[in-house]
Amino acid sequence: MAEEKKGFFKGLWGKIAGGEEPENVSVADPFERGGSAAPILTDEERxxxxxxxxxxxxxxxxxxxVGRIDRLVLGKKEIDTDTLEELEEILISADIGVQTTVELIRTLxxxxxxxxxxxxxALKAALKEEILARIAREAQPLDLGSATPFVIMVIGVNGVGKTxxxxxxxxxxxxxxxxxVLAAGDTFRAAAAEQLEIWGDRVGCDVVRHKEGADPSAVVFDGxxxxVARRADILIIDTAGRLHTKVNLMEELKKVRRIVGREIPGAPHETLLVLDAATGQNALSQAKLFKETAGVTGIALTKLDGTAKGGIVVAICNEFNIPVRYIGVGEGVDDLRDFDPTQFVAALFQ
Structure with a gap:
């Protein structure tokens, strides 16, 4: 380093001593004398x-x-049937569901x-092991390369976050x-197609849409x-939110399925039911009835980050033998995650 550069404290001492400070005083280089500077982190790295x-x-x-289980076993010298009874209440209140809770307690x-x-x-370790065994049973990622285009039809009630x-x-x-390619098959909800177009522009994919109130089957046909014409790898079909109890809407869904299957044999290759984790046991009811009426093959569980009812994942996996494909744990694009049973249980218990 040039001799005229002085450290901060040296310069300060010069001022106190009445010495004249050189014009170009700089703080000592952090790499001098073997030092090292703290790395500057980008937003992505943070x-x-x-x-x-x-x-x-x-x-x-x-x-x-897990927090309530920790409080339950705190200070207990042994685990007994009374402990398991209290654990049963905790599991049910965490929306793991009565059927799954009974199975877990019986095994414990x-x-x-x-x-x-x-x-x-030992109790926590055993419970963790039993939960993992149940949610891992049907877990498998989508094989998107099994067909071209691979057709995903997305269904669910209003407000769960389908679009x-x-x-x-x-x-x-x-x-x-x-x-x-995205097909805007929800022609009933105001601005549904516009919302899909915004996503299309944002991520750089084509959106096929008709005017509001158009026949959803016609939109899907054009999609x-x-x-096929654009040699897309994946076609995702949005559908109007519907309750399983609305017979006319369920019949419309069957019509859409028939058209998809006629134009692309074997399609839709995935019927993805979107559920809102915050609805707890209502999500369980929706999974049951949509499975019976709409041929659900996979589930995306949204809004897990905003609820204490994430135990519903365990109930759905255990009771319906439908794989959970994706879970939403935040608002960011990359917060829709592949469902990994091992990671999920580790994050829950850690």
Whole structure:
């Protein structure tokens, strides 16, 4: 370093001593004398990692489930049937569902009779193991390369986040280098097609739409023709929000399925039911009835970050044998995550 550069404290001492300060005083170079500067982090680098974001997204569910279990076993020298009874109440209130809770408690009672549950840590470890076994049973990612175009029909009631989920999926698939076409089949909700077009412009994919109130089947037909003509890898079909109890709307959904299957044999390759985790047991009812009436093959569970009812994941996986494909743990595009049972349970219990 040039001799005229002085450290901050040296310059300060010069002022105190009455010495004349050189014109160009600089702070000492942090790399002098073997020092090192703290790295400057970008906004992207400051973001928490994927697992940490999953943990943050599940914080409310973790508090309502694992937090209460921790308080239950705190100070207990042994686990007994009374402990399991209290645990049963915790599991039900965390929206794991009565059927799944009964199964879990029965299994834990068997472990207790074999003296496997010595203390609170053993109980938590056993519960974690049993939950993982149930949610991993049907878990599998979509095989998007099994057909071209791969057709995903997205269904669900109003307000669960169908259109936003479609937009996030389109963003993900486009980022992976796939050509995506969106069909705006929700012609009933005001601004549904416009919302989809905004997503299309944002992520760079084509959107096929008609005017509001048009026949959804016609939109889907044109969407299929466009996807085939443009050699798209994936076609995602939005549909109007409907209750399983509305017979005319369910019949319309069947008509859409028939048209898709006629134009592309074997399609739709995925019927993705979007559920709002915050609705708890209502989501369970929707899964049951849409499975019976609409041939659901996969589930996207949204808004897990805003609810303490994330236990519904366990109930859905265990009771209906429908794979959970995606979970939403935040508002960002990359907060719609592939459902990984091992990571999910680890984030819940850690």
């Amino acid at each position: 973001k928490p990692g994927l697992f940490e974001r999953l943990r943050q997204g599940l914080s409310k569910t973790r508090d309502s489930l 009672e068997q472990r207790l009779s074999r003296n496997e549950l010595k203390d609170g840590d 936003t989920t479609i937009g996030k999926l389109a963003a993900r698939y486009t980022a992976e280098g796939k050509k995506v 299929i023709k466009a996807a």
